[in-house]
Amino acid sequence: MTTRARPAPAARTGRAREPAQATPAPVHYDVRAASLHGHRFAVQITIDRPAAVQRVSLPAWIPGSYLIREFARHLQPLQATQGRTACACVQIDKASWDIECDPRRPLVLRYEVYAFDNSVRTAWLDAERGFFNGTSLLLRVHGHERQPHELTVHPVRQRRDWQLATAMAPVAVDAQGFGRYRAADYDELVDHPVEMGTLWxxxxxxxxxxxxxxxxxxxxxxxxxxxxxxxxxxxxxxxxxxxxxxxxxxxxxxxxxxxxxxxxxxxxxxxxxxxxxxxxxxxxxxxxxxxxxxxxxxxxxxxxxxxxxxxxxxxxxxxxxxxxxxxxxxxxxxxxxxxxxxxxxxxxxxxxxxxxxxxxxxxxxxxxxxxxxxxxxxxxxxxxxxxxxxxxxxxxxxxxxxxxxxTVSYYTKGALVALCFDLTLRHETEHTLDDAMRALWRRCRGGPMTEGDFAAVMAELGGRSFAREIADWVHGTAELPLKALLESQGVKALEEPSQLAQTLGLRVAENGGITLKVVLDGGPAAEAGMAAGDEWLGVELPAARTKGSATHTAGWRLTRLDELPLFAGKARRVVALVARDKRLLRLPMVLPEKSTTWRLAPKNGSDAHPWPGR
Missing domain, CATH: 1.10.390.10 (Neutral Protease Domain 2)
Known part of the structure; x- marks a missing residue:
């Protein structure tokens, strides 16, 4: 294990998936920093053997992030030439163009891309750092997708201290990583993001x-x-x-x-x-x-x-x-x-x-x-x-x-579904979900799989069908049997008081006042008629009789949610004072006595068990 103030040459990052070749690829991309302060990359594409009507398009999304992001909105005018001859570019939809050209001559495309999204999904360029995914920058050349592609990234003239890092196979790069890289096809090309800057x-x-x-x-x-x-x-x-x-x-x-x-x-x-x-x-x-x-x-x-x-x-x-x-x-x-x-x-x-x-x-x-x-x-x-x-x-x-x-998150509930399958296998068999994952890898040869493949592997390892569990846990909305399965592995789900916001069925923002961000169905706040966007100003308590005087109503200004128990005391019924669209509303609310949340802990005196360590 070593660290360096400067990176190793890109060729040292590992063996190329495809041997470096001197023969130019049929499709070659040149990327330069056109304007650091204007946040624009300049891209040039050379197509060695274009079609008579060559179609190109920019992806609308990036694999791994399942949303149509319309990357083409950042592409600035597309120009096409063959030598000194300009070729007509006809846009046919939001992200595709047809270019009429001579198929016997190389076709060169030029355009710029605005890059100012500091996320992992798109592209970024300023005076401190450059980054891009190919799906944001590199047009797909239809008909050539499965042929080799090359990418040349040029050093940034204004930032000679910058380095470049990518996992793409290098062909000819300098000590700082800039130069020519090669991919087997378009899918591989856009699956290798590029990082540039003064890097640790x-x-x-x-x-x-x-x-x-x-x-x-x-x-x-x-x-x-x-x-x-x-x-x-x-x-x-x-x-x-x-x-x-x-x-x-x-x-x-x-x-x-x-x-x-x-x-x-x-x-x-x-x-x-x-x-x-x-x-x-x-x-x-x-x-x-x-x-x-x-x-x-x-x-x-x-x-x-x-x-x-x-x-x-x-x-x-x-x-x-x-x-x-x-x-x-x-x-x-x-x-x-x-x-x-x-x-x-x-x-x-x-x-x-x-x-x-x-x-x-x-x-x-x-x-x-x-x-x-x-x-x-x-x-x-x-x-x-x-x-x-x-x-x-x-x-x-x-x-x-x-x-x-x-909705439910396929990340978080999916993780609990995995937990349930794992603990079920551990409880009923000598196998674990680890075995199922490796069996799936072998069955599908590390490639495409279906739900049927998962069901088959689980049945093989479990000695029975898991159709009911898949129907209930994956395709149904019933509660997962978490408590019983955890207890089978020596873990107890303790019920503890939940935070006040969860007890009321709220998610709020507090900055000198209380703004409701989410009102959860079935909670006290929803039953009272509160809505997202409301500002919770204060609370009124039921009328009370004081010694020697008539009844009166106590009202309190709220600036933080945790002030509510202080002002409400033992009262279970209050009136919430909220502002909505500049209107003041009085909303009767019943405060719950308690609400609980989970805390997982080992059962007292439980023996050592293989989960989660194995």
Whole structure:
């Protein structure tokens, strides 16, 4: 394991999937920074043998993020030439063009792309950093998608200190990583994001495979050595999970982390991942060395790394049959995201435990959080995880104030479904969900799979049909048998008082006042008639008789939700004073006596058991 102030030449990141070749590819892309302050990349495409009417298009979405994002809205005028002859570009829809040309001569396309989305999904360019996914920048040349593609990224003239990192196979690159890269086809080309900037860089080897980690925007206190050590443990644990002592299917891997003030997210790729986190989540030189005492933010970052690395197998290779070939122009529907995202969410934290980066208490704390996220959302009784998977294009990336009431997360409930299958196998057989995952890998040869494949593997390992569980847990909305299954493994679900907001059925924002963000169905706030967007100004108590005087009503101004018990006292009936669209409303409310939430803990005196450590 080593770290360097400057990155190794790109060729050292691992063996190329396809041997470097001097022969030019039929489609070649040149990318330059056109304007750092204007946030624009310039792209030139050379098509060696175009069609007489050559169609090109820009993807509308990026695999792994299931929302039509309309990347073409950032593409600035497309121009086409053959030598000095201009060719007509006719736009035929929102993201496609036809170009009339001479098929005997190379066709050159030129355009610019505005890049100012500081996420893992699109593209970014300013004076400090550059980043892009091919789906945001690189037009697809129809009819040539399965031929080799080359990409040349030129050094940034204004920033000679910048380096470039990508997992794409290098052909001819300089010491800082700029130069020419090659991909077997268009799918591979756009599955290798590119990071540019003044990067912290480190390397390690896991199961004989070279891994590189680059970080943009790290502060001075960043402990890169610890991040490398912990990430190496995650990678080695994941590789052992899938392959034991055998080598994994990838021969190199690259982590790209963008550090910002506040942010969180990741997107998986074939041999790399793009990550984003807040500066406070990074490991620091002054942090405790004990893995069990690291901060919650760093644990969250490690869980993100574990999640995206697990996707190297579970969605990038073993994947829904519907994703065997991507349609980049429209939605690609599947009902299996509960498996590919949910099961990955189950294993991301579990592998942290197995890697020694969490103890049992830390793992159960994370599992408690997942369970409560599902149990506190009324939408779990409305939508199944299979339907949530299908509706991802409509709902998951477009949350609103009614989302918790109408939908369920295929990430969180999918993780609990995985837990239920795992604990059922452990309780009834000598097998585990680990065995099922590896059996699926073998059955589907690390490629497309269906729900039927999962059902067949579970039946084989379990010695019985799991059709009822799949119907109830995956396609139904009944409560999962979490308590009984956890107790079978020595874990008890303790009922503890929930936070006041959850007791009232609210999610609020507090900044000198109380603004309702979400009103949960069936809660006291919903029964009182409160609505998202209301400002909760105060509370009135029932009329009371005081000594020597008539009855009177007490009213109190609320600036924080936790002031309500102070002012309400033992009263169970109050009147909430709210402002809605500049109108003042008096809403009678019945306050519940109590509400509970879960806390998972080992049963007192329980014997040692193999879960979650094995």
């Amino acid at each position: 860089s480190g390397t390690f080897t896991a199961a004989g495979v070279p891994h590189r980690f680059v970080v943009a925007g790290a502060p001075a206190a960043f402990d890169g050595e610890r991040l490398l050590r912990d990430t190496q443990k995650i990678c080695e644990t994941a590789i052992r999970f899938w392959h034991g002592a055998r080598r994994p299917p990838h021969d190199r891997y690259l982590f790209m982390l963008n550090v910002v003030h506040e942010g969180y997210g990741g997107l998986e790729h074939h041999a790399s991942t793009a990550l984003i986190c807040g500066r406070a989540d990074l490991p620091r030189h002054d942090a405790p060395a004990d893995a069990a005492r690291v901060g919650d933010g760093y644990v969250t970052l490690l869980g993100l790394i574990s999640h995206e690395y697990f996707h190297t197998w579970n969605v990038k290779r073993l994947r829904p049959a519907e994703f065997e070939r991507y349609d980049y122009q429209s939605e690609n529907y599947t009902r299996l995201l509960w498996f590919f995202e949910g099961f990955t969410s189950y294993y991301d934290d579990l592998l942290l435990r197995r890697a020694g980066l969490l103890d049992d208490a830390g793992y159960l704390k994370l599992l408690t959080k997942t369970a409560n996220q599902v149990l506190q959302a009324p939408g779990r009784q409305v939508q199944s995880v299979a339907q949530a998977s299908f509706d991802a294009w409509l709902r998951y990336y477009r949350p609103d104030e009614n989302t918790p009431n109408s």
